[in-house]
Amino acid sequence: xxxxxxxxxxxxxxxxxxxxxxxxxxxxxxxxxxxxxxxxxxxxxxxxxxxxxxxxxxxxxxxxxxxxxxxxxxxxxxxxxxxxxxxxxxxxxxxxxxxxxxxxxxxxxxxxxxxxxxxxxxxxxxxxxxxxxxxxxxxxxxxxxxxxxxxxxxxxxxxxxxxxxxxxxxxxxxxxxxxxxxxxxxxxxxxxxxxxxxxxxxxxxxxxxxxxxxxxxxxxxxxxxxxxxxxxxxxxxxxxxxxxxxxxxxxxxxxx
Amino acid sequence: xxxxxxxxxxxxxxxxxxxxxxxxxxxxxxxxxxxxxxxxxxxxxxxxxxxxxxxxxxxxxxxxxxxxxxxxxxxxxxxxxxxxxxxxxxxxxxxxxxxxxxxxxxxxxxxxxxxxxxxxxxxxxxxxxxxxxxxxxxxxxxxxxxxxxxxxxxxxxxxxxxxxxxxxxxxxxxxxxxxxxxxxxxxxxxxxxxxxxxxxxxxxxxxxxxxxxxxxxxxxxxxxxxxxxxxxxxxxxxxxxxxxxxxxxxxxxxxxxxxxxxxxxxxxxxxxxxxxxxxxxxxxxxxxxxxxxxxxxxxxxxxxxxxxxxxxxxxxxxxxxxxxxxxx
Numbered sequence: 361x362x363x364x365x366x367x368x369x370x371x372x373x374x375x376x377x378x379x380x381x382x383x384x385x386x387x388x389x390x391x392x393x394x395x396x397x398x399x400x401x402x403x404x405x406x407x408x409x410x411x412x413x414x415x416x417x418x419x420x421x422x423x424x425x426x427x428x429x430x431x432x433x434x435x436x437x438x439x440x441x442x443x444x445x446x447x448x449x450x451x452x453x454x455x456x457x458x459x460x461x462x463x464x465x466x467x468x469x470x471x472x473x474x475x476x477x478x479x480x481x482x483x484x485x486x487x488x489x490x491x492x493x494x495x496x497x498x499x500x501x502x503x504x505x506x507x508x509x510x511x512x513x514x515x516x517x518x519x520x521x522x523x524x525x526x527x528x529x530x531x532x533x534x535x536x537x538x539x540x541x542x543x544x545x546x547x548x549x550x551x552x553x554x555x556x557x558x559x560x561x562x563x564x565x566x567x568x569x570x571x572x573x574x575x576x577x578x579x580x581x582x583x584x585x586x587x588x589x590x591x592x593x594x595x596x597x598x599x600x601x602x603x604x605x606x607x608x609x610x611x612x613x614x615x616x
Numbered sequence: 617x618x619x620x621x622x623x624x625x626x627x628x629x630x631x632x633x634x635x636x637x638x639x640x641x642x643x644x645x646x647x648x649x650x651x652x653x654x655x656x657x658x659x660x661x662x663x664x665x666x667x668x669x670x671x672x673x674x675x676x677x678x679x680x681x682x683x684x685x686x687x688x689x690x691x692x693x694x695x696x697x698x699x700x701x702x703x704x705x706x707x708x709x710x711x712x713x714x715x716x717x718x719x720x721x722x723x724x725x726x727x728x729x730x731x732x733x734x735x736x737x738x739x740x741x742x743x744x745x746x747x748x749x750x751x752x753x754x755x756x757x758x759x760x761x762x763x764x765x766x767x768x769x770x771x772x773x774x775x776x777x778x779x780x781x782x783x784x785x786x787x788x789x790x791x792x793x794x795x796x797x798x799x800x801x802x803x804x805x806x807x808x809x810x811x812x813x814x815x816x817x818x819x820x821x822x823x824x825x826x827x828x829x830x831x832x833x834x835x836x837x838x839x840x841x842x843x844x845x846x847x848x849x850x851x852x853x854x855x856x857x858x859x860x861x862x863x864x865x866x867x868x869x870x871x872x873x874x875x876x877x878x879x880x881x882x883x884x885x886x887x888x889x890x891x892x893x894x895x896x897x898x899x900x901x902x903x904x905x906x907x908x909x910x911x912x913x914x915x916x917x918x919x920x921x922x923x924x925x926x927x928x929x930x931x932x933x934x935x936x937x938x939x940x941x942x943x944x
Contacts, residue, residue, distance in 0.1 A: 505689075
């Protein structure tokens with residue numbers, strides 16, 4: 361089966377996120393880059409499906425020229441082809457992102473035939489728009505399921521599971537389909553040395569898409585002010601237990 | 617008019633939808649004369665609508681259809697779009713849940729309208745055109761100030777980021793029945809079954825007490841003590857990302873940026889340092905009790921209560937004391 365995975369290059373943020381002076385972006389001078397954990401799992405899932413069913417994995421991103429690094433990482437664990445849509449380094453809104461990816465997918469499918477499955481991470485780690493996959497599914501008129509934590513492909517259908525508060529939901533949809541996965545669906549592998557070497561030399565297509573802004577429009581970013589509290593220390597070690605239970609009683613969590 | 621998609625369980629509106637209604641009331645108050653209407657879909661919708669008048673809802677559109685016995689995202693979007701077509705709302709608001717984000721993304725895709733997800737606050741724009749809003753990025757580690765100009769603004773509200781008004785008293789708004797026209801493609805993706813948790817399992821999203829474990833728990837076996845305490849308190853176990861990456865616990869228990877957002881009355885954080893990626897998942901807890909060897913751990917700055925010590929000694933001691941006072 362032919363599988364496309366869409367990923368996004370994002371900064372690998374640590375404990376503290378710092379902004380640039382104009383508050384337009386994260387200050388990435390001292391940060392590495394990665395893809396969202398959900399997307400790492402999407403690439404891994406695609407590679408596993410192709411290992412089981414045959415076919416190939418294509419990985420696609422809309423991002424700056426440097427996003428080549430993330431595409432090569434995906435190729436190092438088993439994606440065969442890669443497409444970079446050059447964003448010119450700008451932050452594209454969800455409508456523009458979906459339009460650019462849809463146009464590129466249509467172009468690719470016109471040349472090489474349809475993708476059986478298009479995988480996304482559930483939401484990008486940075487902007488968290490929760491919509492690009494669905495916008496592309498609607499544009500391509502394909503069924504879609506998001507939030508997927510388990511995926512099986514058999515007899516031209518995908519069977520997907522998604523966590524909900526009361527019980528895990530099971531979805532079944534016909535291929536070709538669009539699926540957005542969440543971390544937890546698998547444990548991504550580390551790339552092998554031969555995989556890395558292969559990925560380094562693999563060809564990579566670069567396209568320049570049209571930007572059609574749709575909103576919302578970013579004005580500025582803000583690091584939320586979190587008021588540090590001073591915790592009331594209930595005690596040290598096991599001797600604190602009676603005082604802890606008093607607090608549990610005050611909170612109505614243990615009957616008095 | 618502002619239209620709110622209200623999710624419901626067992627004939628009652630979901631808490632996250634009540635939070636969305638809080639934001640809708642704020643926005644309606646800022647633009648005088650704006651009414652709030654609600655859309656509720658599927659079995660139990662009529663009963664849930666009966667709680668919405670005290671929430672400021674003038675009319676509830678109750679959607680029923682023989683094919684809508686269970687959740688089907690595209691069909692829900694079709695139903696919502698039908699109400700939008702006749703009622704022409706200036707804004708459509710849903711909770712920033714899997715379903716709320718998903719259904720509004722479909723509506724946005726089909727109408728070409730932009731969608732701003734996981735908003736914290738929404739107000740009329742300063743230029744008198746469109747809306748000015750604040751929304752979560754990085755699951756809440758960052759806030760984005762944005763503007764949204766559209767014929768109809770599509771918005772979802774970040775769960776547990778605004779206070780909801782409890783629906784303690786029923787009160788029925790006027791009800792309009794809707795039977796949408798569904799295409800077969802609307803039902804191509806739908807819930808066809810459920811995998812029920814083991815009997816007696818307390819849902820992590822609904823638990824009043826969550827006993828959280830992090831790296832400090834040290835092993836899969838180490839969680840037995842946390843499970844015991846959670847069981848005694850009628851609560852659930854939650855974990856940090858380190859724990860699921862190590863394979864100690866299933867991913868469904870992860871609290872944080874790539875897991876669940878929870879809002880229990882008490883979060884007991886055991887051996888959790890308090891990285892921002894975890895804090896964004898538990899910061900809506902009414903109180904945090906941190907049990908940690910390190911009094912300087914970042915979690916201490918978020919906690920109301922703290923016990924300094926080894927969780928493997930402290931947690932069993934708390935369990936024993938709970939048993940003693942409960943006479944068990």
